[in-house]
Amino acid sequence: MTINVLFAATEARWQDYRAPLTEAFREHDLDVSLKTDLPPEEVDYIVYAPNSAVQDFTPFTRCKAVLNLWAGVEGIVGNETLTMPLARMVDPALTRGMVEWVAGHVLRHHLEIDYFLARQQGEWCPRVPPLASERSVTILGLGELGTACGQTLADLGFPVTGWSRSPKRIEGIATVHGDDGLDAALAQAQILVLLLPKTPETENVLDADALARLPRGAAVINPGRGHLIDDEALLAALDAGTVGHATLDVFREEPLPADHPFWSHERVTVTPHIASETRPASASRVIAENIRRGEEGEPLLHLVDRDRGY
Ligand code: NDP
Numbered sequence: 196m197t198i199n200v201l202f203a204a205t206e207a208r209w210q211d212y213r214a215p216l217t218e219a220f221r222e223h224d225l226d227v228s229l230k231t232d233l234p235p236e237e238v239d240y241i242v243y244a245p246n247s248a249v250q251d252f253t254p255f256t257r258c259k260a261v262l263n264l265w266a267g268v269e270g271i272v273g274n275e276t277l278t279m280p281l282a283r284m285v286d287p288a289l290t291r292g293m294v295e296w297v298a299g300h301v302l303r304h305h306l307e308i309d310y311f312l313a314r315q316q317g318e319w320c321p322r323v324p325p326l327a328s329e330r331s332v333t334i335l336g337l338g339e340l341g342t343a344c345g346q347t348l349a350d351l352g353f354p355v356t357g358w359s360r361s362p363k364r365i366e367g368i369a370t371v372h373g374d375d376g377l378d379a380a381l382a383q384a385q386i387l388v389l390l391l392p393k394t395p396e397t398e399n400v401l402d403a404d405a406l407a408r409l410p411r412g413a414a415v416i417n418p419g420r421g422h423l424i425d426d427e428a429l430l431a432a433l434d435a436g437t438v439g440h441a442t443l444d445v446f447r448e449e450p451l452p453a454d455h456p457f458w459s460h461e462r463v464t465v466t467p468h469i470a471s472e473t474r475p476a477s478a479s480r481v482i483a484e485n486i487r488r489g490e491e492g493e494p495l496l497h498l499v500d501r502d503r504g505y
Pocket of ligand 1: 266267268335336337338339340341358359360361362390391392393394396397418419420444445468469470471472505
């Protein structure tokens with residue numbers, strides 16, 4: 196029987212995803228009718244982006260799962276009309292993109308590239324950066340993205356510490372959890388990378404207290420979510436020199452307002468939420484695999500724990 200899949204995202208996303216999804220359904224031998232408009236009671240699965248027009252899931256009475264196109268689910272996880280399973284995106288290409296972005300920005304700080312760029316007008320100032328083995332990196336969040344970034348940085352030679360909610364064992368990464376674990380992880384973070392999801396518990400994880408625990412001059416890199424950082428506290432720490440530089444990809448308000456002090460601060464780098472994106476070709480295969488599983492009664496991949504919020 197034909198499986199009805201509703202694509203509930205913007206027109207631009209439809210243009211990006213229509214062909215790759217069709218191809219992935221074909222590869223998975225799925226007989227799918229993929230549309231942007233279907234009677235709700237006939238929909239079997241919803242491919243979803245949080246800025247979609249669909250906000251009330253009540254009429255989707257036979258829908259077996261909502262398949263989120265993004266890794267972060269804060270825009271949908273609290274929706275009380277969503278009673279069906281919710282899967283988030285774990286896309287191998289998105290993970291690779293994040294690994295490359297994080298590794299690049301860590302290496303920028305590690306190699307002190309800004310120091311040399313600032314002296315390009317003729318100042319010959321030899322200063323040899325330490326080896327990676329002498330520069331400790333801490334990652335807050337050891338999920339799909341934090342673990343992949345941590346492993347790549349460990350392969351480059353950095354001593355990597357990672358913090359998560361639950362205890363973990365990951366080769367090449369020193370793992371800690373809980374409040375004591377956070378204090379220890381911050382204390383050795385010469386470079387700090389934030390890869391936590393947006394939940395009530397992670398709000399302001401990097402507040403004035405946490406910033407004060409960092410080694411003086413630490414670099415902060417945030418591709419996680421804007422709410423993880425207390426902006427005022429970060430600006431104060433940058434002005435005081437506690438934090439040497441902040442590279443920020445995500446913000447409490449996006450686009451970052453034109454008058455926000457981050458834009459003009461000499462020790463802040465702003466990137467416009469581009470650290471990594473879901474890539475249509477590989478993400479479509481993940482969605483097709485989940486629909487195949489749903490049809491064959493197998494557990495879905497990457498299900499969101501609604502109580503934890505991620
Ligand atoms: P995962 O759900 O796989 O991992 C989340 C990690 O955070 C887990 O290790 C989890 O711990 C930890 N965590 C959650 N809550 C807490 C807490 N209260 N205390 C300590 N640790 C906590 O997510 P991903 O790795 O796939 O993605 C992480 C985030 O990256 C996304 O939620 C999104 O916000 C952001 N992102 C940003 C992008 C960008 O372009 N800037 C692109 C894609 C994602 P545990 O393992 O114990 O559960």
